[in-house]
Amino acid sequence: xxxxxxxAAAEAKAAKNAIANLSQGERKALLESIAALLVKSTPAxxxxxxxxxxxxxxxxxxxxxxxxxxxxxxxxxxIANAVLEIANQDEVLGSIANIKPLxxxxxxGKMRIPLGVxxxxxESRPNVTIDxxxxxxxxxxxxxxxxxxxxxxxxxxxAAVLHQALENAGLPTGIATVIPVxxxxxxAQMLELSDSIDLIIPRGGEGLINYVSQNSKxxxxxxxKGVCHLYIDAAxxxxxxxxxxxxxxxxxxxxxxxxxxxxxxxxxxxxxxxLIDQLFADKSVKVHACEASLPYFKKQSAQLATDAxxxxxxxxxxxxxxxxxxxxxxxxxxxxxxxxxxxxxxTENLGNSQRFMREVNSSVIMLNASSRFSDGxxxxxxxxxxxxxxxxxxxxxxxxxxxxxxxxxxxGDGHIRA
Amino acid sequence: xxxxxxxAAAEAKAAKNAIANLSQGERKALLESIAALLVKSTPAxxxxxxxxxxxxxxxxxxxxxxxxxxxxxxxxxxIANAVLEIANQDEVLGSIANIKPLxxxxxxGKMRIPLGVxxxxxESRPNVTIDxxxxxxxxxxxxxxxxxxxxxxxxxxxAAVLHQALENAGLPTGIATVIPVxxxxxxAQMLELSDSIDLIIPRGGEGLINYVSQNSKxxxxxxxKGVCHLYIDAAxxxxxxxxxxxxxxxxxxxxxxxxxxxxxxxxxxxxxxxLIDQLFADKSVKVHACEASLPYFKKQSAQLATDAxxxxxxxxxxxxxxxxxxxxxxxxxxxxxxxxxxxxxxTENLGNSQRFMREVNSSVIMLNASSRFSDGxxxxxxxxxxxxxxxxxxxxxxxxxxxxxxxxxxxGDGHIRA
Numbered sequence: 080x081x082x083x084x085x086x087a088a089a090e091a092k093a094a095k096n097a098i099a100n101l102s103q104g105e106r107k108a109l110l111e112s113i114a115a116l117l118v119k120s121t122p123a124x125x126x127x128x129x130x131x132x133x134x135x136x137x138x139x140x141x142x143x144x145x146x147x148x149x150x151x152x153x154x155x156x157x158i159a160n161a162v163l164e165i166a167n168q169d170e171v172l173g174s175i176a177n178i179k180p181l182x183x184x185x186x187x188g189k190m191r192i193p194l195g196v197x198x199x200x201x202e203s204r205p206n207v208t209i210d211x212x213x214x215x216x217x218x219x220x221x222x223x224x225x226x227x228x229x230x231x232x233x234x235x236x237x238a239a240v241l242h243q244a245l246e247n248a249g250l251p252t253g254i255a256t257v258i259p260v261x262x263x264x265x266x267a268q269m270l271e272l273s274d275s276i277d278l279i280i281p282r283g284g285e286g287l288i289n290y291v292s293q294n295s296k297x298x299x300x301x302x303x304k305g306v307c308h309l310y311i312d313a314a315x316x317x318x319x320x321x322x323x324x325x326x327x328x329x330x331x332x333x334x335x336x337x338x339x340x341x342x343x344x345x346x347x348x349x350x351x352x353x354l355i356d357q358l359f360a361d362k363s364v365k366v367h368a369c370e371a372s373l374p375y376f377k378k379q380s381a382q383l384a385t386d387a388x389x390x391x392x393x394x395x396x397x398x399x400x401x402x403x404x405x406x407x408x409x410x411x412x413x414x415x416x417x418x419x420x421x422x423x424x425x426t427e428n429l430g431n432s433q434r435f436m437r438e439v440n441s442s443v444i445m446l447n448a449s450s451r452f453s454d455g456x457x458x459x460x461x462x463x464x465x466x467x468x469x470x471x472x473x474x475x476x477x478x479x480x481x482x483x484x485x486x487x488x489x490x491g492d493g494h495i496r497a
Numbered sequence: 498x499x500x501x502x503x504x505a506a507a508e509a510k511a512a513k514n515a516i517a518n519l520s521q522g523e524r525k526a527l528l529e530s531i532a533a534l535l536v537k538s539t540p541a542x543x544x545x546x547x548x549x550x551x552x553x554x555x556x557x558x559x560x561x562x563x564x565x566x567x568x569x570x571x572x573x574x575x576i577a578n579a580v581l582e583i584a585n586q587d588e589v590l591g592s593i594a595n596i597k598p599l600x601x602x603x604x605x606g607k608m609r610i611p612l613g614v615x616x617x618x619x620e621s622r623p624n625v626t627i628d629x630x631x632x633x634x635x636x637x638x639x640x641x642x643x644x645x646x647x648x649x650x651x652x653x654x655x656a657a658v659l660h661q662a663l664e665n666a667g668l669p670t671g672i673a674t675v676i677p678v679x680x681x682x683x684x685a686q687m688l689e690l691s692d693s694i695d696l697i698i699p700r701g702g703e704g705l706i707n708y709v710s711q712n713s714k715x716x717x718x719x720x721x722k723g724v725c726h727l728y729i730d731a732a733x734x735x736x737x738x739x740x741x742x743x744x745x746x747x748x749x750x751x752x753x754x755x756x757x758x759x760x761x762x763x764x765x766x767x768x769x770x771x772l773i774d775q776l777f778a779d780k781s782v783k784v785h786a787c788e789a790s791l792p793y794f795k796k797q798s799a800q801l802a803t804d805a806x807x808x809x810x811x812x813x814x815x816x817x818x819x820x821x822x823x824x825x826x827x828x829x830x831x832x833x834x835x836x837x838x839x840x841x842x843x844t845e846n847l848g849n850s851q852r853f854m855r856e857v858n859s860s861v862i863m864l865n866a867s868s869r870f871s872d873g874x875x876x877x878x879x880x881x882x883x884x885x886x887x888x889x890x891x892x893x894x895x896x897x898x899x900x901x902x903x904x905x906x907x908x909g910d911g912h913i914r915a
């Protein structure tokens with residue numbers, strides 16, 4: 080099967096004005112119609128998903144991957160609800176901020192506008208197809224979706240829903256293109272199309288992100304690994320610290336907002352680490368401890384940490400532990416080894432809390448709250464199209480607003496420059 | 498002469514916290530001290546500039562280039578004043594926007610932070626060295642400046658001022674690095690250093706920008722050409738349109754915010770074009786006219802425009818002219834041929850003015866005002882570090898705020914995710 084990505088991208092570019100110029104009410108109605116059609120099309124979507132699951136089992140795919148691929152009636156309903164949530168969010172387009180008169184007499188403001196055409200490259204989870212499309216439509220962008228081969232039947236069924244909703248609204252289907260093939264050749268061709276595509280968002284393993292970053296002529300939003308730190312300050316309340324540690328490390332291990340490194344201030348180590356030893360033993364968390372903290376781990380075997388452990392994203396019931404002699408050394412450690420994702424401080428000391436929030440420049444900084452809150456839904460964005468771990472354009476979880484930009488609008492009355 | 502750019506970038510990275518963590522008052526004092534030292538060092542700066550000018554004349558450099566290179570006492574004073582203006586601008590760092598309580602009980606806001614290390618690659622004009630450094634310091638970034646060979650003595654003298662001010666304030670000089678050599682090899686090495694440099698801004702010809710974009714492992718802000726349009730609507734007031742046309746096309750021709758294409762609505766052509774013919778004849782503006790507009794140009798020879806004229810950035814007393822049959826066709830022409838820089842509408846029709854502001858998505862959209870206002874100083878940014886013609890991260894003239902990003906800050910009191 081071949082697919083003409085150049086033609087598809089040209090159609091997306093030609094269609095982008097149609098979505099950008101809809102009124103807020105029309106865009107909301109379109110999203111609501113997608114949600115309704117999703118629910119109505121549940122049998123067809125589940126049938127397509129069953130084909131993907133059959134193929135996955137035949138290909139001996141891992142249980143985790145099959146789990147991420149599978150949909151049931153409640154799953155389709157949840158996807159539809161996410162679309163409704165996005166539909167009901169505040170409008171992100173068209174507002175003009177800070178109109179100011181300038182000495183020359185002109186008035187200058189900034190208006191929020193769509194990026195144009197957004198392409199998304201992702202794997203397995205079929206819900207991404209609809210989440211990404213809904214966020215792009217909300218922000219007035221045309222979207223090109225390239226999902227994984229393993230979800231191809233599901234994605235085709237979801238694409239049919241998107242196209243039906245667009246057609247019902249009298250809009251060109253080029254507004255939402257789902258690429259029906261997953262071969263690398265089509266992706267490689269797509270990365271060249273900087274004339275028609277404005278942004279590429281790859282979501283997947285480090286290999287995919289590196290490949291896209293290095294080969295794309297189009298700007299790329301990168302989401303690299305999450306080496307998230309929890310720092311338990313000398314002035315921490317352990318009744319808060321322990322649940323935050325347990326939640327961050329053990330609730331779900333395979334996600335990027337799980338904790339990977341624990342830093343404990345020396346002055347609270349004697350009190351905290353025996354409790355933490357018990358917690359890790361209860362939850363079967365494997366420990367890589369620095370020399371100073373190693374003797375505290377008695378309920379289970381802990382290994383001496385190596386340099387590689389401070390960089391490690393275990394994505395498993397496994398953690399690196401280090402005692403730090405001061406607040407400053409905790410910040411320094413995070414600045415050296417952090418991946419720009421999420422860092423947590425637990426403290427009752429106001430000054431330290433303020434310094435941590437100010438001086439640690441990862442994309443999400445938490446005071447006395449679990450790293451697990453670090454995703455678009457939990458942070459109030461409704462859904463997320465990705466989490467940026469580089470600072471350009473967007474930093475952290477990205478919702479609809481992060482798929483827009485601002486242009487200058489200038490009002491004169493015949494003004495010329497002196 | 499060799500220069501260890503890897504070492505310099507590592508020093509910039511090590512120094513970035515020192516500038517990021519200064520208080521607003523300390524950063525303001527640093528900028529004021531740079532301004533004062535610039536004025537005090539005027540003789541040394543002018544002496545260095547004379548050496549560059551001597552070299553330029555020896556190398557038979559073009560008069561235009563020599564003109565851009567030259568400094569006098571008033572020029573140094575103007576550079577110092579720009580630094581003071583930046584010092585006095587609103588603070589861009591540390592503010593926390595929109596703290597909102599969420600259903601889980603956490604409170605979420607966004608704090609504005611520096612990018613980290615910003616590198617700038619530019620040519621000739623020595624004022625860029627200080628403008629760029631001042632904007633980076635204002636926004637809490639360390640900066641690496643790589644100017645052109647032709648300005649090397651001037652840039653060395655200006656670097657000495659920056660370093661003196663940093664030393665006087667007890668700050669590491671790694672905060673502002675001026676690369677003393679201009680060879681391509683050092684630049685090529687710099688483009689690899691994504692571990693220490695967060696953003697590259699090339700300012701110069703299309704060749705330089707393409708080279709940097711294609712070879713950089715670091716995010717790049719692109720400033721491509723300015724093919725700026727003036728659209729004279731059927732409902733235009735010609736008493737406003739003609740001065741705006743004259744100002745935009747003839748005040749300075751070699752700049753990116755000069756007009757390159759004029760679109761005239763058919764219904765006003767009979768009235769407008771004879772006046773425009775007279776204006777262009779008076780100002781010796783060469784005309785490339787569409788078939789319909791060609792007969793109007795009688796005071797001088799006009800050529801029939803070719804397809805290439807609609808894309809042309811003449812940067813000279815030369816313009817493309819087209820009659821359009823409708824408002825929609827004017828917008829379509831701009832969307833097809835615009836370069837994302839600046840577009841102007843002259844009209845007294847409220848509906849058309851609103852549609853133009855909304856539907857044309859170049860980085861600066863003007864109503865009844867000259868395209869020449871499209872620069873950072875004129876739009877109220879104090880100075881500009883560049884003009885982005887791509888929509889990612891920043892769009893249009895970039896001041897200090899565009900050298901920052903936002904991180905999420907989350908306040909809990911022991912909150913964990915359910």
